[in-house]
Amino acid sequence: MSETATDRHEEATRLVGRLSSRIRTVPPSGIRRFFEIAATMDDVISLGIGEPDFVSPQPVIEAAKASLDAGRTGYTANLGLAELRDAIAGELKDLHGLEYQSNEIVVTIGASEAMLIAMLALVDPGDEVLIPEPCFVSYGPSAFFAGGEVVYVPTRAENDFQVTAADIEARITDKTKVLFLGYPNNPTGAVLRQETMEEIAKLVVKHDLFVISDEIYSRLIYGEAFERGHVSVPALEGMWERTILLGGFSKNYAMTGWRIGYACAPRPIMEEMYKAHQYVVMSAPTMGQVGALAAIxxxxxxxxxxxxxxxxxxxxxxxxxxxxxLPTFEPEGAFYCFPDITSTGLTSEEFAQQLLMEEKVACVPGGAFGPSGEGYLRCSYATSMENVQEATKRIARFARKVRGDA
Structure with a gap:
């Protein structure tokens, strides 16, 4: 008797139980789930995905087109185009005073790949990785895939979602190896103050830790934070030699679909990181690298x-x-706000689900970003002002209705 489609599906379902326990343990992204639901509905305003609504700058598009017309469709060097790495080094020096050589930079498939190869280079099975949360949903899984044990460090709205040296030190053990910092922060929009960063830097040196610093939103800061200027972690005393800096073009330059990121590290560390990049992806897309150079x-x-x-x-x-x-911490970076929705009596999941169904506004429940995110909602304002205005009106109407406001 021939095998039917149902038979094949049932057998594949049975075989799932034999897949890697590591992959089966990790839950799917809470961000993508709400985006996929919203995609099946009409007239939804999405404040869910952290993607600029702007088209990539015209010079970027023109440069990529020209590269294709010129037949530049082959691989680049594994580390990336030399001229792009030189340009990244120049930008980092001009903006943040950082000194990197071209061979201390690898161009990656977005900052996501940069994050994973950094983890693979630093983390052995059983090593603990400290991650302040709420945080971007990929941080913990990337450490977990590298064999690390994730230790979350909670932050609070009453402290402007600033992680402190004391918060971190309270969770350091003899297994702690890496501190992961993601500021400006997704989802809260928090920006670490320089004095806080300096205290953390001293602690990192004291305990001989590595730092992975995700600074993908470094150009998107506002208010007093903009006046102060972005402070890059490797610019702090004692931090350059023990920090892997992550960056990219997706957010600052509205180039999400181009998938061009980078990692920077001292040459001895980069030579080890480079192995993971070399074997996993070979090199980032050539036309994307050409576009990134034009962006700079x-x-x-x-x-x-x-x-x-x-x-x-x-x-x-x-x-x-x-x-x-809805009490809302004033974000100083990235393009998210993180309102407190506890006055409605709903969980973050319930609020986001009902808001989507009743008002057709897609946001992400705060709990998707860690335990400290429960009771909050992530709203991305990387959409048109018209959409922001209408979505704000709908969220306000929904919150008042749930609370029974007169």
């Missing part, structure tokens, strides 16, 4: 125009949510 060379005005637009949307949505009785 010709799109600086675009970055500032986008930052100012995000800033206006940020101020509107924060004010609107506060007026609706």
């Amino acid at each position: 060379q010709h799109a600086q005005e675009d970055v500032e125009n986008m930052r100012q637009s995000y800033d206006a949307r940020r101020r509107y949505i924060v004010d609107g949510l506060r007026e609706a009785g």
Whole structure:
């Protein structure tokens, strides 16, 4: 008797139990789940995905087209185009005073690959990785895939979601090897103050830890944080030699689909990281690298125009949510706000689900970003001002209805 499609599916389902326990243990992304639900509905305003609504700058597009017309469709060097790595080094020096040589930079498939190869280079099975949370959903799984034990360090709105040296030190053990910092922060929008960073740096040196610093939103800062300027972790005393810096073009340059990121590290460390990159992906897409080079060379005005637009949307949505009785920490970076929805009596999951179904606004429950995110909702304002205004109105209406406000 021939095998049917049902038979094949049932057998495949049975075989799932024999897959890697590591992959089966990790839950799917809470961000993507709500995005996929929203995609099946009409007239939904999505504040769910952290993706700029801007088209990539025109010089980026033109440079990539020209590279294809010129037949540049082969591999680049494994580390990436030399001229792009030189340009990244120059940008980091100009913006943050960092000194990296071209061979201390690897161009990756987005910052996501950079994060994974950093973990693979640093973490042995059983090593503990400290991660302040709420945090981006990929941080913990990337450490877990490398064999690490994740230790989350909670942060709180009453402390402006600042992780402190004391918070970190309380969780350091003889197994602790890596501190992962992601600031400006996704989902809270928090930016670490320099004095806080300096205290953390002293602690890191004291305990001989490594740091992975995700600074993908380094150009998107606002208010007083913008006036102070972004402080990069490896620029702090004692930190350059023990930090792997992650960056990329997705957020600052509105190039999410190009998938171009990078990692920077001292040459001895980079030579070990490079092995993982070399065997996993060979090299990042050539036309994407050409576009990234054009972004650095010709799109600086675009970055500032986008930052100012995000800033206006940020101020509107924060004010609107506060007026609706949803206490909202003022984000200083990235393009998210993180309102407190506990006054409604709903969990984060319930609030996000009902908001989507009743008001057709897609947001992400705060619990998706760690235990400290429960009771909050992540709202991305990387969408048009018109959408931000309408979504804010719908969220306010929903919150008032749930609370039974007069």
